[in-house]
Amino acid sequence: MTYRRNPALPTLRLLAVFVGLVFSQAHADEYADVTQLVRAGKLADALTKADQYLANKPRDPQMRFLKGVIQRDGGKPADAIATFTKLTEDFPELPEPYNNLAVLYAGQSQFDKARTALEMAIRTNPSYATAHENLGDVYAKLASQAYTKALQLDNANQAVAPKLALIRELFNPTAKGQKPTLPQPVPVAAAPAAPKAPSSSAAAITKPVAAASSQSTAASAPATAPASPAAASSGSAKEVESAVRNWASAWSAKDMKAYLSAYGKEFDPSGSQSRATWEEERRKRIVGKSQISVKIDNLNVSVNGNSAAAKFRQNYKADGLSVSSRKTLTLEKKGDQWLIVKESVGS
DSSP, rough: OOOOOOOOOOOOOOOOTTTTBBHHHHHHHHHHHHHHHHHHHHHHHHHHHHHHHHOOOOHHHHHHHHHHHHHHHHHHHHHHHHHHHHHHHHHHHHHHHHHHHHHHHHHTTTTHHHHHHHHHHHHHHHHHHHHHEEEHHHHHHHHHHHHHHHHHHTTTOTTTHHHHHHHHHHHHHGTTTTOOOOOOOOTTTTTOOOOOOOOOOSSOOOOOOOOOHHHHHHHHOSSSSOOHHHHHHHHHHHHHHHHHHHHHHHTTTTTTHHHHBBBBOOOOOTTTTTTHHHHHHHHHHHHTOOOOEEEEEEEEEEEEEEEEEEEEEEEEEEOOOEEEEEEEEEEEEEEEEEEEEEEEEEE
């Protein structure tokens, strides 16, 4: 189904399918059938099949998420809002339903509600890049409304007009023949984007050691050759891998002391949360679960000096909920420890 968008509205990223949840092959086939009907534009058939499935499994978050997408695509935003709202109530630990609620609210110009939903998504997962991007768009639209009101009240204020023009250009870049830069909705069944590797500027910068004189070098040369850079990097990679697996093990064991100590002082939980607030919320979410399992698959580690990036698939299970997602941890070496300084997931 094609939608006509108001160019003044932010084009927020809608997650079309909640691909993170783990499910059995039998259930996967049913999800695939519904998704295929959506792709074919047979929304009524897709909704019927989703409802038939939910009649036997009413709490299934994956199919409920799909149903909300179908309702949104079918031009029933109120029904979709109700579906995603109930999902946030039943599964408050999942950020994706909050994100889609925000997209729906923004489409109705309810930007305050959209902001609240996105802040909840980020509070649930501070590393949720899509929600951060969407929140920026919502803030920009709220700023546009505020500047417009300011001009209405005082049209002689010369400082406001340039700001308003900048915001309008952001949401309507085609006015100058440019291509829109705002993100588009994710297509149905699209997998999350792969996490980006840390930029070179994030790598630790070390000053080169001043070269000694040739005589001094010869006099102090060690009896054995130093380890090659490749060997040193391999050793560091193993240390990083061990740190990541210990972090996952501490999480699974609900060992909060070990879990929180895996994060460096430089770790920023993002959003408006302080480090203390983030730690307290993590304690509540982790200790409050009866059982947790965190497994890491396809771990890939790259080391650049005292910085490292660990990319892997995280399989999380707790109290009947199973979530699989791609994750990237950025770590820095502090003394003889590798500590997490940044955490991000696929969007």
